[in-house]
Amino acid sequence: MSLINAIGNTPLVKLQRIWDSDKTGVRMLAKLEGSNPGGSVKDRPAYYMLKTAIASGELTSDKVILEPTSGNTGIGMAMMATAMGYRIKLIMPACVSEERRAILLALGAELELTPGCDKTDGAIRRAHSIMEKYADQYYMPNQFENPANWKAHYETTAPEVIRDTNGEVDAFVAGMGTTGTLMGVSRYFREHKHKIRVVGVEPTLDHRIQGLKNMQESIVPSIYEPGLLDCKITCNDDDAFETFRDLALREGLFCGLSSGAALWGAIEVAKDLPRGSTVVVIFADRGERYLSTEIFRSVCALCPP
Numbered sequence: 332m333s334l335i336n337a338i339g340n341t342p343l344v345k346l347q348r349i350w351d352s353d354k355t356g357v358r359m360l361a362k363l364e365g366s367n368p369g370g371s372v373k374d375r376p377a378y379y380m381l382k383t384a385i386a387s388g389e390l391t392s393d394k395v396i397l398e399p400t401s402g403n404t405g406i407g408m409a410m411m412a413t414a415m416g417y418r419i420k421l422i423m424p425a426c427v428s429e430e431r432r433a434i435l436l437a438l439g440a441e442l443e444l445t446p447g448c449d450k451t452d453g454a455i456r457r458a459h460s461i462m463e464k465y466a467d468q469y470y471m472p473n474q475f476e477n478p479a480n481w482k483a484h485y486e487t488t489a490p491e492v493i494r495d496t497n498g499e500v501d502a503f504v505a506g507m508g509t510t511g512t513l514m515g516v517s518r519y520f521r522e523h524k525h526k527i528r529v530v531g532v533e534p535t536l537d538h539r540i541q542g543l544k545n546m547q548e549s550i551v552p553s554i555y556e557p558g559l560l561d562c563k564i565t566c567n568d569d570d571a572f573e574t575f576r577d578l579a580l581r582e583g584l585f586c587g588l589s590s591g592a593a594l595w596g597a598i599e600v601a602k603d604l605p606r607g608s609t610v611v612v613i614f615a616d617r618g619e620r621y622l623s624t625e626i627f628r629s630v631c632a633l634c635p636p
């Protein structure tokens with residue numbers, strides 16, 4: 332199997348404890364995207380964006396790939412760039428976890444850090460300013476504006492969900508970052524006439540959940556079309572962190588913080604569904620990627636002895 336073929340086909344796991352699928356009669360299925368070779372959901376769009384750019388001739392072997400990222404896309408892209416023989420430079424806010432930086436360096440990426448207080452938007456602005464000056468030297472996939480981001484989910488994530496549930500899904504829930512996951516999946520469900528509620532989980536203003544965006548305080552990704560969501564749920568940091576901790580302690584699933592937010596939203600959705608329904612929720616990455624973060628330590632300090 333090639334590295335490319337190892338992307339996707341992630342497991343769908345039934346939750347039993349935080350949400351008791353059997354007792355409530357509403358199945359909660361979590362799609363474990365941390366099982367991708369680069370460790371997150373972002374392997375899918377990273378590969379799609381690069382293969383599309385190579386096919387269109389925008390990415391040639393003399394160009395360096397340049398991308399602003401809070402981490403996971405960078406890791407997926409660095410993995411694919413190295414495997415496909417390209418050089419890559421990533422612009423990231425200084426607040427991203429040490430593990431992410433170390434993984435990127437291990438994969439051979441060049442890193443440039445922007446001030447942590449400017450979050451991902453600072454990295455986006457810096458990447459655009461490099462492109463303005465040196466467009467001939469770089470190719471910027473730009474996950475926030477690139478249709479290949481959502482197409483990856485249209486062509487892989489959504490059909491996998493339908494295949495693995497025999498189409499028996501009533502709601503699909505995911506955190507909102509670039510919104511590529513939600514936009515691609517929603518388009519697929521609508522075009523293939525699946526009546527599935529697509530729900531985005533958005534963090535509150537000034538949140539600390541890496542990978543997610545509050546649209547009011549961020550540069551809104553141009554791929555985001557609000558009309559493709561049936562509903563948006565707001566999750567605060569405390570609820571996300573508590574659910575993240577419960578996931579590890581009660582379900583044995585050590586996922587990232589955004590998975591805590593996504594599950595909190597999915598439970599809100601599940602509470603209103605009749606018995607016999609099914610909810611699919613995306614767990615975007617794994618917990619290992621956050622071990623050094625202050626947030627992880629403070630959340631973990633809450634764990635019972």
Ligand SMILES: Cc1ncc(COP(=O)(O)O)c(C=O)c1O
Nearest residue numbers: 403508509510511512542589615
């Ligand atoms: C940890 C994590 N969760 C959720 C998301 C959101 O995914 P999307 O960009 O498809 O909205 C991301 C995106 O980078 C992420 O890194």
